[in-house]
Amino acid sequence: MTSPLEQKKIKIAGPSIVTANRTWDGIVVYRTAAKSWSVDLSEAAIVRNSDEAKALLAESVADDVGAIGPYIAPVQIGDDGKIVPGNLREQIRRTGVTIGQPAQV
Amino acid sequence: MYAYDEIDRTLVNERVSEFRDQVKRRLSGELTEDEFKILRLQNGVYLQLHAYMFRVAIPYGTLATNQLRALAHVARKYDRGYGHFTTRQNIQFNWIKLAELPDALEDLAKVGIHAMQTSGNNMRNVTSDQWAGVAPGEIEDPRIWSELIRQHTTLHPEFSFLPRKFKIAITASDHDRAAIKIHDIGLRLIKNEKNETGFEVLVGGGLGRTPFIAKTIKHFVHGRDILSYIEAILRVYNQYGRRDNIYKARIKILVHELGIEKFSREVEDEWQHIRNSSLQIDDEVIEDIRSRFTYPAYEKLPHMPDELRQAAADPDFEAWRKNSVAPHKVQGYSIVTISLKPIGAPPGDATAEQMDALADLADKYSFGEIRVGHEQNLALPHVAKRDLPALWKALDKLGLATPNVNLITDIIACPGLDYCSLANARSIPIAQELTRRFANHELANLIGRLHINISGCINACGHHHVGHIGILGVEKNGEEVYQITIGGRADENAALGTLIGPGVKFDEVADVIEDVVEAYLALRERPEELFMDTVKRLGVEPFKERVYATR
Numbered sequence: 001m002t003s004p005l006e007q008k009k010i011k012i013a014g015p016s017i018v019t020a021n022r023t024w025d026g027i028v029v030y031r032t033a034a035k036s037w038s039v040d041l042s043e044a045a046i047v048r049n050s051d052e053a054k055a056l057l058a059e060s061v062a063d064d065v066g067a068i069g070p071y072i073a074p075v076q077i078g079d080d081g082k083i084v085p086g087n088l089r090e091q092i093r094r095t096g097v098t099i100g101q102p103a104q105v
Numbered sequence: 106m107y108a109y110d111e112i113d114r115t116l117v118n119e120r121v122s123e124f125r126d127q128v129k130r131r132l133s134g135e136l137t138e139d140e141f142k143i144l145r146l147q148n149g150v151y152l153q154l155h156a157y158m159f160r161v162a163i164p165y166g167t168l169a170t171n172q173l174r175a176l177a178h179v180a181r182k183y184d185r186g187y188g189h190f191t192t193r194q195n196i197q198f199n200w201i202k203l204a205e206l207p208d209a210l211e212d213l214a215k216v217g218i219h220a221m222q223t224s225g226n227n228m229r230n231v232t233s234d235q236w237a238g239v240a241p242g243e244i245e246d247p248r249i250w251s252e253l254i255r256q257h258t259t260l261h262p263e264f265s266f267l268p269r270k271f272k273i274a275i276t277a278s279d280h281d282r283a284a285i286k287i288h289d290i291g292l293r294l295i296k297n298e299k300n301e302t303g304f305e306v307l308v309g310g311g312l313g314r315t316p317f318i319a320k321t322i323k324h325f326v327h328g329r330d331i332l333s334y335i336e337a338i339l340r341v342y343n344q345y346g347r348r349d350n351i352y353k354a355r356i357k358i359l360v361h362e363l364g365i366e367k368f369s370r371e372v373e374d375e376w377q378h379i380r381n382s383s384l385q386i387d388d389e390v391i392e393d394i395r396s397r398f399t400y401p402a403y404e405k406l407p408h409m410p411d412e413l414r415q416a417a418a419d420p421d422f423e424a425w426r427k428n429s430v431a432p433h434k435v436q437g438y439s440i441v442t443i444s445l446k447p448i449g450a451p452p453g454d455a456t457a458e459q460m461d462a463l464a465d466l467a468d469k470y471s472f473g474e475i476r477v478g479h480e481q482n483l484a485l486p487h488v489a490k491r492d493l494p495a496l497w498k499a500l501d502k503l504g505l506a507t508p509n510v511n512l513i514t515d516i517i518a519c520p521g522l523d524y525c526s527l528a529n530a531r532s533i534p535i536a537q538e539l540t541r542r543f544a545n546h547e548l549a550n551l552i553g554r555l556h557i558n559i560s561g562c563i564n565a566c567g568h569h570h571v572g573h574i575g576i577l578g579v580e581k582n583g584e585e586v587y588q589i590t591i592g593g594r595a596d597e598n599a600a601l602g603t604l605i606g607p608g609v610k611f612d613e614v615a616d617v618i619e620d621v622v623e624a625y626l627a628l629r630e631r632p633e634e635l636f637m638d639t640v641k642r643l644g645v646e647p648f649k650e651r652v653y654a655t656r
Binding site: 023024025026027028045064065068069088089090092093096097098099101 | 203
């Protein structure tokens with residue numbers, strides 16, 4: 001399996017975060033500036049260039065017990081400083097499925 | 106039903122203990138994710154967008170009621186109260202916690218269920234006709250041979266590290282309900298001129314990025330030779346199959362690149378070396394497997410009981426019966442398909458409560474047996490016709506009597522971007538909207554047999570290539586875009602659909618499908634001409650014109 005760190009170039013087009021899934025239960029988590037994981041996107045560390053992204057990804061990959069499959073994902077930051085996912089996939093990961101779940105309908 | 110022996114029970118229990126230890130070591134950090142990944146995949150555990158996904162094997166789509174109750178238990182205790190039946194006759198749970206997986210596996214093992222061969226580059230769970238053993242006119246029960254292959258391939262080292270995953274499907278009927286032509290190996294049970302049982306063997310079918318319809322590699326392989334012949338195919342694949350490029354690693358690519366003639370010569374050469382080996386199957390082995398399948402003690406019942414005659418006056422019952430009830434090989438009995446496609450709901454999902462209640466109904470009306478079909482519906486294979494009205498009422502109370510089997514709202518859909526980490530676009534909301542558009546069952550019946558298949562990425566878990574109407578979701582410039590094909594089919598006349606034009610946006614898909622259907626209704630020569638017949642007669646052009654003329 002190719003490690004994310006072996007990617008030749010890590011390019012980011014704007015503010016980005018590192019996200020993964022927590023190892024013991026698989027739920028979505030975000031890498032924080034405190035070198036930990038949070039389920040709250042607002043606590044995610046923001047990176048703004050490739051070097052920062054690579055460094056954040058490297059420390060995330062190193063924490064293999066805490067979370068799995070870390071990768072860089074785009075975000076948007078509103079005027080109020082609120083972090084929102086930068087694409088539909090990350091929106092769905094943050095807010096859940098866009099459909100009703102059978103047991104709840 | 107098939108009764109597992111002590112070897113199977115030991116294997117399944119040992120597997121649970123082994124995986125429990127592996128999970129423990131993973132959570133402690135003793136195993137890295139790179140080391141653990143292949144181990145979890147060998148136990149059906151994927152990582153999806155929101156959580157781990159746990160895929161459980163339902164070999165050849167046959168379930169006993171205690172097994173269905175165990176699946177309901179897992180849904181309730183370890184997941185979010187529902188499961189998703191897949192196009193490979195499996196069930197998936199979408200919200201499972203890794204730390205709890207060993208317990209879930211242990212609970213399933215108590216009723217002989219496991220997750221082996223549901224993922225990874227190995228020989229996957231063998232699939233078959235969900236009407237196996239009860240369909241009129243079938244050569245014999247294909248599950249006997251499915252079980253033989255299951256026993257031979259489970260954890261077989263030669264099949265555990267293949268270039269890519271490998272799927273086998275078996276049918277024994279003229280009408281192929283197992284979609285054998287879109288599998289790596291498709292087996293069709295036949296009799297030769299000496300009335301001996303054997304197989305037409307097809308190879309190299311598959312969907313995904315590069316779809317192919319399987320080609321016949323041998324017109325008759327005697328039953329006693331089927332394991333050696335399959336092994337010969339696998340050996341040629343193992344030798345020549347590409348391991349350097351995941352997109353070119355399936356056997357379909359090898360068959361295509363070598364050509365079926367050269368590929369079959371290679372297989373024949375290999376086969377001659379091994380066909381008279383220990384792989385030749387003794388009759389006693391088959392008879393032992395056959396003896397472990399138990400069949401109901403059917404009663405002698407009338408073809409048309411009074412209960413059915415009286416119920417026929419109820420148009421709602423008749424609407425359901427017409428689409429959901431099929432002839433059985435034994436007089437007085439029927440095969441009942443349970444639609445898991447209620448209007449507005451995700452295709453293939455069932456709640457724990459529905460599973461439990463259906464298990465009760467299967468005990469009461471179907472000799473304790475349930476089947477899973479690749480169309481993501483369930484079936485009760487042994488229902489006395491006199492019981493059909495009572496069963497229908499009970500199913501209706503559970504939301505399981507939608508009269509849409511084989512109609513336009515009986516949609517196959519993958520989980521798509523709502524769940525799947527591979528997906529580029531959502532599938533389920535498209536299916537939901539389409540079922541709402543065609544919710545009027547009279548309209549659906551007027552349209553007639555029409556299969557819509559939806560995939561949220563090119564991997565084609567929703568079998569979009571072989572949908573009468575296929576919908577493929579892709580991502581373009583950050584937006585979900587859907588490509589529409591028509592004319593595909595997955596049966597004995599399997600064919601790949603043809604793209605009708607440029608992709609359309611998420612919000613436009615249902616409108617486009619309505620246009621396609623309206624075009625069909627206007628173009629068909631008579632009500633009996635099915636959608637596929639019209640497409641075959643006229644090609645895609647009239648549909649393309651209709652869809653894109655105003656877009």
